[in-house]
Amino acid sequence: MKTVIHWFRRDLRVSDNVALIAAAKRAETVIPLFIFEDAFRTGPDVGAARLAFLLQSVESLRKNLAELGHTLVIRCGKSEEVLPAFAKETGAQCVFANKRYEPYTQRRDERITGALLKNSVGFELFKDAVVWEETExxxxxxxxxxxxxxxxxxxxxxxVPPPRAKFPVRSPQSVIADLKSDALPLSPAEVGYPLTQKIPAGxxxxxxxxxxxxxxxxxxxxxxxxxxxxxxxxxxxxxxxxxxxxxxxxxxxxxxxxxxxxxxxxxxxxxxxxxxxxxxxxxxxxxxxxFPHVTKGAFRPEYDKLKWSDNQDHFVAWCEGKTGYPIVDAAMRCLNATGNMHNRLRMIVAMFLTKDLLINWQLGERYFMKQLVDGDMAANNGGWQWSAGTGTDAAPYFRIFNPVSQAEKFDAGGKFVRQWIPELKDFPDDLIQQPWENPLLLSKSKYPQRIVLHEEQRVKCLAMFKAVKG
Ligand SMILES: Cc1cc2nc3c(=O)[nH]c(=O)nc-3n(C[C@H](O)[C@H](O)[C@H](O)COP(=O)(O)OP(=O)(O)OC[C@H]3O[C@@H](n4cnc5c(N)ncnc54)[C@H](O)[C@@H]3O)c2cc1C
Missing domain, CATH: 1.25.40.80 (Serine Threonine Protein Phosphatase 5, Tetratricopeptide repeat)
Known part of the structure; x- marks a missing residue:
């Protein structure tokens, strides 16, 4: 082919990139394109941390491509409209991209195929993000x-297949038109998402x-x-x-x-x-x-009938790290401050929301997607449904983490808790995970009382699940 557009999506790199290297092999000229989608500004799950990480990563990609003699073109808008117009402008015969697996992106890719086809432009998708995909x-x-x-x-x-070669230096015979780029937002705040978290480098x-x-x-x-x-x-x-x-x-x-x-x-x-x-x-x-229905409800549909609590105060306390359970609160404060949470803590706070506060896992799933730098629909949904006991795999509903014993096992002495809850600094190591055991010291600190009692909630949770299991 003469000209191929490589559309960068969740593959912001020049090495080990399946579609990009295929484009380099099959086309005389490869035009690298990134589209800053309208959905990045308006989507229900957009979060400042992930957006900031994305912007940093696109900037890094631009530099890496420039070192190889290529210019990354940036366009803003809706990919369904940008791509056909850009293909016309560049005279490209085909758009290459790496496959995505979220149901909404797959529906969008079908629409893009149709829109490009109207102008006889091809759209080829490559397996890249995973080693083995859904039917393999x-x-x-x-x-x-x-x-x-x-x-x-x-x-x-x-x-396991080996890594793909690096995208080569632009060949002298490849023709590059003078293509204009739109400006990317300088920060997430520019599109309405002020970054309050300290995130890792993209x-x-x-x-x-x-x-x-x-x-x-x-x-x-x-x-x-x-x-x-x-x-x-x-x-x-x-x-x-x-x-x-x-x-x-x-x-x-x-x-x-x-x-x-x-x-x-x-x-x-x-x-x-x-x-x-x-x-x-x-x-x-x-x-x-x-099983795309997992994005809308439980993997096991009988659990869509669960009668979850709608206690908004409890949900807010969970989000803000003010439940009175130090390990849960430290984890949530860490998430809010960094956009990251350790895997063990994700399981603990997810179990706490669903099995102690009896709040629907979907609220937690949504909150995580807004906060996490690594927010990924598949892993997040899987993690939440596993923790709630509504998903695939063997996480039976009656497996309920005790937040205190989890904390004593994985944060004995409270090193992690102390990083995030300064109010507990005067508590000795043996009480830091259950400060209510010293009511006098607790009342002197500004740390909240427990909003629920684990043992009571455990019984209610089992009853809630039994009611739908029959
Ligand atoms: C409720 C809940 C929500 C989660 N949400 C996400 C999410 O939105 N995005 C996300 O990437 N992970 C999610 N996870 C999985 C896991 O917590 C993170 O992948 C992990 O904490 C990332 O840290 P790491 O890169 O140091 O992982 P490592 O321990 O170094 O693992 C290596 C890689 O394996 C993958 N991985 C590890 N554990 C899991 C897992 N349980 N499920 C799927 N992939 C895994 C990740 O890509 C990770 O980077 C979630 C887990 C739970 C329980």
């Missing part, structure tokens, strides 16, 4: 898996640096350290996997190298545990595609 791992009856363990076994039985270099650091050491103790919020035991790659500033094949190739160098059972096991987490990501991506 099926059970013996040809159906999608709804339980993780057999899915992960089937996933591991398949060969962009491909930042992602590769995180990967390098993680594989140089932390990966070998991941099985244990990943559970403790006060330790930085995870890779912190989730915002990058979400924005596509790193390719999944690159991570897997580095993991394979780390595995080969692992010394001792703990180190090898940790590499395997990390692989499992990456597979969880793909598991939830295929759940979202194969």
């Amino acid at each position: 791992i099926l059970n013996l009856s040809g159906k999608p898996y709804t339980v993780f363990t057999p899915y992960s076994k089937a996933w591991k039985a398949k060969p 962009g491909e270099r930042a992602a590769l640096e995180l990967l390098r650091k993680f594989m140089a050491g932390p990966v070998y103790s991941y099985t244990t350290s990943r559970n403790f919020p006060a330790l930085d035991g995870g890779s912190n790659l989730s915002p990058h996997l979400r924005a596509g500033t790193i390719g999944i094949r690159t991570i897997l190739a580095e993991l394979q190298k780390a595995k080969e160098k692992a010394v001792g059972a703990e180190a090898s096991k940790s590499c395997e545990t990390f692989l499992n987490e990456l597979i969880w990501r793909e598991f939830y991506a295929q759940v979202l595609h194969n």
